[in-house]
Amino acid sequence: MAATLSDVAARAGVSIKTVSNVVNGTGRVGAATRERVEQVIEELGYRPNVSARSLRHGRSGVIALAVPEIGNQYFAELAELVVKAAEGYGWTVLIDQTEADPDRERLVLQGIRSHLIDGLLFVPGRMLKPADFAARTDTTPMVLLGERMTRVADRVAIDSYAAGRAATEHLIDLGRKRIASIGAAPSGDAVSRGRYEGYCDALVAAGIRPAARLVMPLRRWRQEKGVEAVERLLSLSKPPDAIFCSNDLLAHGALRALYDHGVRVPEDVAVVGIDDITENRYTRPSLTSIAPDKRHIAETAVGLLADRLKGSFSSAPREFIAGFHLEVRESTGG
Known part of the structure; x- marks a missing residue:
């Protein structure tokens, strides 16, 4: 049988209330008594009954992070930082993978696990519409990460336009003229x-006319798609002399294809x-990349959720734009 508060209290020679104070970090307990109870x-x-604690305090101490793909290193690194930020609040993080499936994401929005969690950090995929967010009836506090939704909740993101423009301007500064996307x-x-508009505006500002044949739009930004895109680019009569990839996974595929073709x-x-994932x-x-401030994104998102859980804000949704910098490495001569 699992040990109970009563069992611990009897063995330690203290009251059940004292054991509860030690377990929950509440009340005043002397150092010697605390050490004996521990x-x-x-x-x-002994392990606390989380369900019972939730009923007593109205909190489970668990928040959820829903991401499209845990196998995507960017989301893995973000999840690690969210877990570290949540530890500061004594929270456990439940990580859910939606695979960017619209039906699974709608279930996340509608609170399929709301009985388990106090709050939700959500990175939506690319298929949800504003109406999906507007139809949400679950009252679990939520913070959105990314730019794929209307302002229905607190949101943390980077400026994708500025990121795309900065990446392209770096290639232009190298003297490249035929820059693919x-x-x-x-x-x-x-x-x-x-990211596309930032790419185009950087070219136009430099007096370079964007060429449709150098633009390879993709729905999935994975390594194999980067390989396929480069295969098509190299078949052109005038291949590019630079490539802007919308994420690092595409860039990894691009590097492999370029290597294979000499x-x-x-x-x-x-x-x-x-x-700017670690693999770069x-x-x-080594890969040059735009590096979002992932730590700031994670800490800000968790902090916003904490505010909502404390009832600190009842105002309209808040929006925070995280910074980034260019990390120059060998793929552009660094």
Whole structure:
């Protein structure tokens, strides 16, 4: 049988209230008493009843982070930072993978696990519409991460337009003229459109006319799609001398395809991505990338959720734009 509060109290020779104070970090308990209770808890293998605690306090101490793909290193790194930020509030993080499936994401919005969690951090995929968010009836506090939704909740994001423009301007500064874009599209979601428009505006500002043949819009931003896009670009009569990839996974695929075709990077083609995942340091050549401040994104999102849970804000949804910088590596000559 699992040990109970009563068992711990009897073994330690204290009241049940004292044990409860030690477990929950409440009340005043002397150091010696606390040490004795903690020792007994360890000896008996006592574990708090989370369900009972939730009923008493109205909180489970658990928040959820819903992301499209845990296998995408950007989301994995973001999740790690969210877990660290949540530890500061004594929270456990439940991580859910939606695979960017609209039906699964609608279930997340409608609170399929609301009985387990106090709050939700949600990174939507690309298929949800404003109406999906407007139809949400679940009252669990929610913070959105990204630019794929209307302002229906607190939101943390980076400026995709500015990121796309900064990446392209870096390639222009290298003297490149035939700059291709892989991933972003004028008819895509807010992230895709923002990065595409930043790319185009950087070219126009430099007196370079955007060429449709150098734009490779993609729905899925994965390594294999980067390979396929570069295969098409290299078949052109005038291949690009630089490639802007809308995320690092596409850039990794691009680097592989260029290597397979004997194209030198950065001598023949310079490559830049977005996200600055850890793997970029170990590709060959190492990848230049726009580096969002992921730690700030995670800490801000968790902080916003904490505000809502404390009832600190009853105002309209708040929006925070995180900063970024360009991390120059070998793929552009760094």
